Amino acid sequence: MTTMTIAKAINEGLRATLNNNPRSLLMGEDIGALGGVYRVTDGLIAEFGADRVVDTPLAESGIIGTAIGLSLRGYQPVCEIQFDGFVFPGFNQITTQLAKMHSRSNGNLTVPVVIRIPYGGGIGSIEHHSESPEALFAHTAGLRIITPSNPHDAYWMIQQAVDCQDPVIVFEPKRRYWLKGEVDTETPGASADPFKAHVLREGTDATVVVYGPLVPVALAAAEAAAEDGHSVEVIDLRSISPIDFDTVTASVRKTGRLVVAHEAPTFGGIGGEIAARISERAFHSLEAPVIRVGGFHMPYPVAKVEEDYLPDIDRILEALDRALAY
């Protein structure tokens, strides 16, 4: 077991990937000499060379498109999109080509491309650097989407994404890049399946489902709720497409109350899908409606008011209070 930050864990995970998969390669802007704007790819070009750690031109559609071409030739490209807000020039290639190529070819072609995207806010940044666009991609069949919340998951999930034969988008919570945690680099243990949700904290009165950057916030909220005498179960969803509904359903059958929280706007967000599906599956167990916590329906606001926008411990507790009041 080693202590690592999430950024370092991804770095190590990429290193392991490049070592274990001779046909894997990294591509993105500034990932080579600079080592990535968050240093996530630090040192890799020196170790693996410019053919395997490729500094690309500044062209997201080109990055994704050439990655698709490389994968058709039998390679396993891991693309980096520098910031969430800049994935949109590549949206066409991701949704019309990457997601559909396997189906279009009646199963003959596979395009095992991995796209890493730092996402989320809370870093006091300028426009387009704090987005959470995961719902836009979740709505596109053919893609898989995962998001680690801790270093151990970060280390293993990137490797599992490369091993997966489907295209995978890995959303990395950028404000947690410096979060430290224990990583078992020998075995994934409970993190063997990247598409499973994890119950991080057991409880009986309410369930909180979160992913990515809000996981530590939810755990803090559960701790605070315990002081008020409420036992809150916290689930790290880990996979946004597919969603592990079984784990969430089992939890709600036990607790009867569900709160879903994400940084992305509530309207049209993943929370809605979870709320709808859980209300179908566990209707008779529900003591309260499913309450969602998310960003407001507005473009992500300026850094100075970011705090009022992002779900934090108080917003999650407010939702829990509402749920528990029923």
Added chain:
Amino acid sequence: MGATHLPSTEFDGTGMDDQLEAEAEAQLGAPAEPMVQLLDPDGTLGSDPVFSKYAEKLDPDTLRGFYADMAKIRRFDVEATALQRQGQLALWVPLTGQEAAQIGSGRASQPQDYIFPTYREHGVALTRNVDLAELLRQFRGVSNGGWNPKDTNFHLYTLVLAAQTPHAVGYAMGIQRDQKLAAANAVASVEAGQAVEPNAAVMVYFGDGASSEGDVHESMVFAASYQAPVVFFCQNNHWAISVPSSVQTRIPLANRAKGYGFPGIRVDGNDVIAVHAVTEWALERAREGHGPVLIEAFTYRVGAHTTADDPTKYRESAEESLWRAKDPLARLEKYLRAQGLADDSFFEQVKADGDELAAYVRKTTHDLETPDIRTAFANTYVEAHPLVAEELAWFEEYSAGFADEASADEASAGEAHRVQTDRAAR
């Protein structure tokens, strides 16, 4: 080939001249800039200092083969159009007029090369030994990709314009890496008595309309930066549905390549010999590691954009007549006859072969099986997916719940379409 004149400032007034020239060019049908041509519309074989040597390598069988291919694909086109008019195909995308550009370039490629078409390259498909009947599956609405690219190295049609251009460059970057690895192991292979694999290149097709898409720009940037072994083959057929090429570009499209730092060359797209020569040169160059080339095949879309289009609404029939006079098949026929390389019996045989193909295509279209939505469930992901499985199970129950005969049909169709679940073996 290509303008050597560059504007001295961005306010250089020659932009207007170019526009006028481009318009005149479209009207007269003669390119303002020189283009490579070997066989003129009258069937006379001229010479070119660079490319004649490629033409000289073509033996009579090959030349006759060019004609036969062009005739075949034209006949196929006519038949497919008729099938659409008869309600057998939802849509057809005709290539009439572009036979030489496609056959000439396709025949210059080698089996190990990989081709990325758009959606009109039925002629190239023919040269890559794709069963033409498989092309029809897409237009009948039973498949989005009617053949397996791995069989012929001819990729599926990409309907989002220009989206295939970065795919092509990425594929070429993959080839580069493979060849580097092969070169490293070359000595060992030779000593072991293994044949060294021939180098490969990629050829990607797109039209004058698609050339405006951002993806074309980005792929050219990538291709130039990495000196990828890719040939960009632009069929300038002068029309993007109803928008003329003068709206897509103020200069000959081939000239753009210079801006990226690699050669661009315009060729008479209706001259199969010149197209073949130029493409052969470009592919060889790419295979040898000298980087990308942009070929602009100057041709004309004699027919409509698709069978849902009506060109009478936006272009003059006089223009069409002008281009019909430059027909790619007519000029080659004249040449073959004049040189004594083909006679009536050859052309009759070609006609008969075309009819046979047409009959085959007609029959195959009628026999195309209707797909089952169950395959769509199976093909969305490679690996097992819980939501897909859940929805499929629901669908099965739902379908089985109908009291009418359709449910019985669906159930048996479901049985007939069980798909191999284990794709790990692929």
Added chain:
Amino acid sequence: MTLNKFNLPDVGEGLTEAEIVAWKVKAGDTVAVNDVLCEIETAKSLVELPSPFAGTVTELLVPEGVTVDVGTPIISVSDAVDAPAPAAAAPAPAPVAQEQAAGQEQASAAPMYGTLPADDSDAGEPAGRPAGGPLVGSGPKADAVKRRRRISAPAAAGHEAPSAATATGAAAPVVERAGVEAHDIWINPDAASSPADAATGPAGSVEARPTFGGAISGLVGKVLAKPPVRKIARDLGINLADVVPTGARGEVTREDLVSYQAQRDAEVDKADSFWGKSGRPQEQRIERIPVKGVRKATAKAMVESAFAAPHVSIFVDVDASRTMEFVKRLKASRDFEGIKVSPLLILAKAVIWAAARNPSVNATWVDNPDGSDSAEIHVKHFMNLGIAAATPRGLMVPNIKNAQDLSLKQLALALNELATTARAGKTQPAQMRGGTLTVTNIGALGIDTGTPIINPGEVAIVAFGTIKQKPWVLDGEVIPRWITTLGGSFDHRVVDGDLSARFMADVAAILEEPALLLD
């Protein structure tokens, strides 16, 4: 001779109708495949239609100048040919074709390749339809306006058929599990056999007190009810756990609340008026109820048992905390997914285990067997474990046959089954015969312990009371633990004090440490 009809196709991505502008053939003409039949005008353009058939035109079905819907037959062609096929020539005059070349591809300068020979497979198709499938280009499909008849209503209560078996395109294990979930959409596994019950103690805790209807307690964890029902219950001050659920998925329905409330009202009303007014005649203040049915049988059995067998009752307090822990873990385990698990399960296992070590408790006192003067004690080397159940019909004691052979999971399933059947009032006589030892779960009724009456034919009965958090001394410290008082009554003719004590101690030992079951 086949008569083929050509239906007007959709020639342009969703066109719905077209006008026949000009016919290029007439009745009696011979046509080959792809010969131009007519010109039509659509919303988009002027289009020539080539013939799908070879043969002789028999009839033009639509006159020139008329607009018809896509799908309308416009011409009929018989496959009999009256005249030899025309010489190979362009099917339409070239200049006309050029001017009206909308959508029709013709390289008129380049040679046309003549007409196809008549193809039998084409001619044999009726109405332009191919053998293989539906006609493409048949225009936008009209929306269905009538509903297709369904075979059955979707939600069969509690039906969890293995439709997962028919799912494809996914690896089997995922499919199985997902298949169950697929039914969640309209078959709610929120039935009594759903997993993940309350982690808090069931039988003992106040929240989960079931009613006489659901007396097989410990098996009912969280109450299931729709949100509106929960609200009504709250407004009326009804504890949902007290209400007998009759919903298809095991939930409490509105009607259940109504009957509960009515009964409560009735009881309250009755309670108010229960006491007969003094001053009224004595006979009018005595309610006479005839004894029959289950009441009669129960009374008879009680008398038999109570007065034939000298009852000795002993009690032991047990720290059942580890049992509670174990139950919680079982509930969370994949293996027990969908199976109700409660401390009663562990108690049942404990009784079986303890009986094996103290066999005399699993026996029968038989008077005058085979007509002789003496008596016999029949020790049973099998356990038909009876569970006393208060059912809608009264007190019943169905038993689980050969409970000694059942694994923990099988025993859990058997208990579930027994409870469901009993609750529904459907326990069969055969299920109540042949019991060898009984457990009475009075904890379900909120009672701590008691002196139960032995089931006739047996010699022992265990009373399983509430499991509550109580102060307990552990390693010299007073800490809250889950405590229960086990009660047992024994037939002193067969079971002496020491045996009964050992038996009870053994049962207690398991409750204290379930891991001993592994032995």
